[in-house]
Amino acid sequence: MFEVFFSQVKDKVLISEQEQNLVKTFFSPKKIRKKQYLLQEGDVCKHLAFVEKGLLRSYSVDERGTEHMIHFAWEGWWMADILSFLSAEPSTYFIDAIEESELLLISFQGFEEMLLKVPVMERYFRILFQNNIISKERRLIQSLAYSAEEKYLHLLANNPKLVQKIPQNLIASYLGITPETLSRIKRKIKQ
Amino acid sequence: MFEVFFSQVKDKVLISEQEQNLVKTFFSPKKIRKKQYLLQEGDVCKHLAFVEKGLLRSYSVDERGTEHMIHFAWEGWWMADILSFLSAEPSTYFIDAIEESELLLISFQGFEEMLLKVPVMERYFRILFQNNIISKERRLIQSLAYSAEEKYLHLLANNPKLVQKIPQNLIASYLGITPETLSRIKRKIKQ
DNA sequence: CTTTTTTATTGATATAGGTCAATGCTATTT
DNA sequence: AAATAGCATTGACCTATATCAATAAAAAAG
Numbered sequence A, B: 001m002f003e004v005f006f007s008q009v010k011d012k013v014l015i016s017e018q019e020q021n022l023v024k025t026f027f028s029p030k031k032i033r034k035k036q037y038l039l040q041e042g043d044v045c046k047h048l049a050f051v052e053k054g055l056l057r058s059y060s061v062d063e064r065g066t067e068h069m070i071h072f073a074w075e076g077w078w079m080a081d082i083l084s085f086l087s088a089e090p091s092t093y094f095i096d097a098i099e100e101s102e103l104l105l106i107s108f109q110g111f112e113e114m115l116l117k118v119p120v121m122e123r124y125f126r127i128l129f130q131n132n133i134i135s136k137e138r139r140l141i142q143s144l145a146y147s148a149e150e151k152y153l154h155l156l157a158n159n160p161k162l163v164q165k166i167p168q169n170l171i172a173s174y175l176g177i178t179p180e181t182l183s184r185i186k187r188k189i190k191q
Numbered sequence C: 001c002t003t004t005t006t007t008a009t010t011g012a013t014a015t016a017g018g019t020c021a022a023t024g025c026t027a028t029t030t
Numbered sequence D: 001a002a003a004t005a006g007c008a009t010t011g012a013c014c015t016a017t018a019t020c021a022a023t024a025a026a027a028a029a030g
Helices: A003-012 A017-024 A082-087 A108-117 A119-145 A148-158 A160-165 A168-175 A179-190 B003-012 B017-024 B082-087 B108-117 B119-145 B148-158 B160-165 B168-175 B179-190
Strands: A028-032 A037-039 A047-061 A067-074 A093-107 B028-032 B037-039 B047-061 B067-074 B093-107
Touching (some): A003 A047, A003 A119, A017 A108, A017 A119, A037 A047, A067 A168, A067 B119, A082 A108, A093 A108, A119 A148, A119 B067, A119 B082, A148 A160, A148 A168, A148 A179, B003 B047, B017 B119, B028 B047, B067 B168, B082 B108, B093 B108, B108 B119, B148 B160, B148 B168, B148 B179, B168 B179
Antiparallel strands (some): A028 A093, A047 A093, B047 B067
C-alpha cells in the first residue's frame, strides 16, 4: 500500500524504517470510483490525499458554470485544496476521480502531529511546497506570456504524460482555452 | 535592522531570543538603488532577499521583449527566483528595485544550514511556501477565469495596497493585459 | 524652474480566440 | 450488439483585447 508513497518520500529526504512505521500510522487508505467526488465546493478539505494508483483532478467552477482545471494528480502525486485544508475554510474547488483510484489520506491534525513528531516530514513538505511554487509560477508565466498554440506546444514538450493521460477537454481547461480552440490547434500542428 | 524581519517571523512561529540571535548570523544587509538589478536573466540567484524597506519586483521577458511581472515585494516580503536559488540553475528572471530598498540576504548554504540548526525556521519557510502556493493558485485561476476588467476589480478588492504602490504599467503586466486596456478599464469604472 | 524622459490616455484598426450550432466519433450502459 | 450519452471536430460569426500611433500628463534630471 505504501510502496509508491515511500519511494516518493525517499526521492526527497532520508527516512529511517522507524520513521516510516510512525508515518504510516497517520494515514488511512481509501478507494474512490470514477467520477466520485473527494471534495465539493463549500465543504472543508479535511485531508491531504496521496495517489497510490489512479488519477484525480481539482477544478473550480466560475459564475458562468465554466470549469477551470487547477491540478491533476496520478501515481506519486498529492491532491488537496491546500487553502481549505490549512485554514479550515470552505473550499471553492471540486476534486474528483477521472479514473478509479487508491489514495492515502491524512487529516489536518494528523498532518500537524506528524510534522512535529517526524521532523524529516516537515522537511519533505517544505521541499514539496517549494517545487509546487516553481511549477505554479511557470504555469502562471505561460498563461500570461504565451498564445494558446504556444501553451499547448509547451505542455506537449514539458509534460507529455499529462497530454497522454488526460482527456482533451480537460487539457483545454487546464490551458485556459476552449475545446474548440484546442481542436483547431491540433489540426494546425498536424500539417 | 531586523525589526521588520522578526515581526514577520513571529507572526508565523514562536522563536526564542537565542534562536533569533543565531538566525541573524546567517543574513547580511544590503542597500539597493532604484532601478538597480538584484538579479539578471542568466545569473544564478544566489540569495533569498527579505525586504526591510523599499520595493522590489521580479519579472520575465519573453521572446517579443514583453515583460511579465511575477511578484512584487515591499516591507516584510521575500524576493528571489526560488527555482534558480534552489537548483543553482541560471535564472530566467530579472529582479530589480522599483524604489530604493534595504534588504537582508541569505545565501543557499546559509539557508540550508539555518534550517538544520534552527528547526523553527524550517517550519517558518514551510508555512511561507504554503501561503505562496495559495496565492499563486488564486492568481492562476483568476488569469484563466476572469476578463481583464474582472481581474482588475479583484485586485482592487483583494490587494488595494498593491494597486496604490505600483505604477499602472506594471500592474497591467501583472494582470497579463496591456497598459492601454488597463487605462480604458479605469475610465470605464469611474463612470 | 526648464528640459527631457517616462508613463498614461485616447482613437482607429486588426486579430486571436470565444460562442453557437451542427455533425460525426467514441465510449459506456443496457 | 444496440442504444445512449459524452467528446471531438468543423464552420460561421462575434467580441474582447491587442496593436499602432498620436498626444497629454507626470516624473526625473539637469
